Amino acid sequence: MTPLPAPAGLVGARPDLPSRSPWIAQLSPDGPRRPLRADVEADVLVVGAGIAGIATAFFVLRSTSMRVLLVERDRVGRGATGRNAGQLTTYFERPLASIATQFGESLAAEAQRGFDDAHDLLDLMAAESGSTVRIERFTGHMGMSTLNHVTVHLRNNLVRRRGGLREESCVVSEDADFLDAIPSELEGLFSVVPQARIRELLELDDDRYRAVLSDRKGCANSGLLVQQVLAFLETRYADRFRYADGTHVDRLVVGDGGVRAEASGRRIRAGAAVLCTNGFTGHVVEDGHGDRVELDEAQRITGTIGFMAAFVEDERREPAAMSYIRNAEIGGPTPYVYVTRRTYDRPDGEVTLTCMGGPEWPIDHPWAADEPFPGELLAQMDDVVRPYAQPRRPPGLAYDFQWHGLMGYMPGMVRVIGAHPRHGQLLYNLGCNGVGFLPSIFGGERIARILTGESLAPSVFDPR
Ligand SMILES: Cc1cc2nc3c(=O)[nH]c(=O)nc-3n(C[C@H](O)[C@H](O)[C@H](O)COP(=O)(O)OP(=O)(O)OC[C@H]3O[C@@H](n4cnc5c(N)ncnc54)[C@H](O)[C@@H]3O)c2cc1C
Structure with missing residues (x-):
């Protein structure tokens, strides 16, 4: 999930193949498209029907009495949500210890706790919606071969320990030549095992790997999940939830106590808008004076x-x-x-x-x-x-x-969740930075809490 450049010298000697995702292959037929056919008003406009948008709609509908309009330019679950690896994992695509250096240890640990707890939010969403999606859980393993790998991950574990979080388990081979060089401050965060145990955990006959980090993982089809949760929302909240697909949000204007949107030739007025677009928006956001509304550079999607x-x-x-x-x-x-x-x-x-x-x-x-x-x-x-x-x-x-x-990567490598610092009606739940399944669900719940008026403590996710 870490970016890398295109391989040099890729010459099309082999035929290119159609792109085919196993998750989209499992979806039910969507039925006819249902684009917006008239101007509309809502309390909350959610843009994007991937896991971030569906989770946001789910938690906002569940914890408020607001009218929610969810708008998608394509069909539900056809963005990254239908084209990922579907792994349930809660790490940041940047060492937790470096997040602690930037934001302080307690905010870093709180953020990690939020991601870890999103396993429960996923189960809640699946159970309440009656989703039949298969969710498998198990312990996952990461193979490490150098002192750098081990010290970086053990320092992350130290942040977890000091923050009172569940620690990842780390084993180091008794044959590792760096064993004695592991800093003493990290003692007690790993145990020493025979090399055969490393091979067994990694299912690999490769003795370059000398250490393993293990943690709670799982997998599920997030595309199928969002399709099923959408169907549930349309039935359960038929009086105040509306979904339009095939509708592209082109422009958003924030101000005058709300948001105005132009979407495929229709006008939308809403009290607030939540961007769940994975960052690839294809739309313009402006304030009432026509000035662009943007996030801090560290929070702008590159991708x-x-x-x-x-x-x-x-x-x-x-x-x-x-x-x-x-x-x-x-x-x-x-x-x-x-x-x-x-x-x-x-x-x-x-x-x-x-x-x-x-x-x-x-x-x-x-x-x-x-x-x-x-x-x-x-x-x-x-x-x-x-x-x-x-x-x-x-x-x-x-x-x-x-x-x-x-x-959706950002230079800061930390998801953005919350209201724009100067335009409270504009909220974000986006920027997966490689890991977005559980973090999108965590973000959806946090957005719902903001919209209920709860005053949340500052977090590493705050838009800047
Ligand atoms: C190859 C790959 C592997 C991955 N593996 C994992 C993994 O194993 N585990 C993990 O946690 N994460 C993984 N991810 C990341 C994860 O899939 C994403 O973070 C997550 O699905 C993003 O969900 P989303 O709802 O933010 O975005 P999306 O699913 O992309 O949904 C955004 C939606 O917004 C819509 N939209 C955008 N702009 C507009 C507009 N202007 N108007 C209307 N609609 C708009 C799009 O059409 C899209 O449907 C992976 C991603 C990829 C690509």
């Missing part, structure tokens, strides 16, 4: 395109989430490899689906969902990533799915 491939095995295997750091220092240029394995439901029964990720490219042109998957990149993933995902799988086989999606 990358993330690529994934997956293969099916008939043999049932335990669900798993593994990542393998491949550069010597955290933050270096070589992407880490991440693999998720889960039960996948098909009309003819359950199979095991293993998803492989890693490559991310900068965006040099507008992303298009139906753009093909570069054949040469798939061949590279087959060479480099497949041996981590399933060493027994022979090279060169076709993949069952290969797809790409937008990753």
Whole structure:
């Protein structure tokens, strides 16, 4: 999930393949499009029907009596929410210790607690909506090979410990040549194990890896979840919830105690607007004087395109989430490899689906969902990533799915949740920075609390 440049010398020797996501393949038919056909008023306008927008609508409807209008330019769950790895993970795409250095230890720990607790919010949303989406939970593992990897993650763990949070478990091989160099302040945050245990946890015959960090993980189809929660919201709150798809928000004007929007030729008036657009807005936000309303530079989306491939095995295997750091220092240029394995439901029964990720490219042109998957990149993933995902799988086989999606990165690498500092009617729940499934749900609940008038303590997520 860390950005990396496009591989040099990618020459289209192999045919490009259609982009096909396993999560979109599981969706029910959406039915006809329902664009806005008239001007409309609402208390809250939510823009974007991915996991952030659906979670925001869910919690706002649940904890207020407000009228909510959710507007989506495409169909529900067709953005990053339908094109991710679907891993339930709660880390920041930047070391927690560096967030603590910037914002202070207590705000960093509070932010981490929020992400950790989002597991419960997900369960609440799934249970209350009657969603049938399969949610699997297990312990996931990250392979580390250098002193830098271990000290960075143990320092994160120190922030967790001091903040009274659940600690990640860390084991270091008795054969690690850096064992004696681990700083004494980190003692008690790891245990020493035989190298065979490292191999077993990582399911890998590769003794470069000398340590493992393990934590609570899981996986689910976030696209299917949002489709089902949307259907629930439309029934449960039929009197005050409205959804329009095929409706592009072009312009938002904040001021006069509310927000005015222009969306595919229709006008919307709302008391507040929440942008859940993953940052890729395609719209302009202005104040009443026509001046642009923007966030601090550290909070402006740059973004990358993330690529994934997956293969099916008939043999049932335990669900798993593994990542393998491949550069010597955290933050270096070589992407880490991440693999998720889960039960996948098909009309003819359950199979095991293993998803492989890693490559991310900068965006040099507008992303298009139906753009093909570069054949040469798939061949590279087959060479480099497949041996981590399933060493027994022979090279060169076709993949069952290969797809790409937008990753909303920001220079500050911390999600933005809350009201604009000068325009309280404009709120944000966006900027996944690589990990956005649970954080979007956490953000939705936080937005609902803000809209109920609760005065929240400052947080690392505050828009600036
Ligand atoms: C390849 C890949 C792998 C990933 N893997 C993981 C993972 O394993 N775990 C994890 O936690 N996260 C992962 N992520 C990130 C995660 O998927 C996203 O953070 C999350 O889905 C974002 O949800 P969202 O609702 O913010 O955005 P989206 O799902 O992109 O939804 C935003 C919606 O806003 C709509 N929109 C935008 N502008 C407008 C407009 N002007 N008018 C109307 N509608 C508009 C878009 O059409 C879109 O439907 C991954 C992402 C990718 C791409």
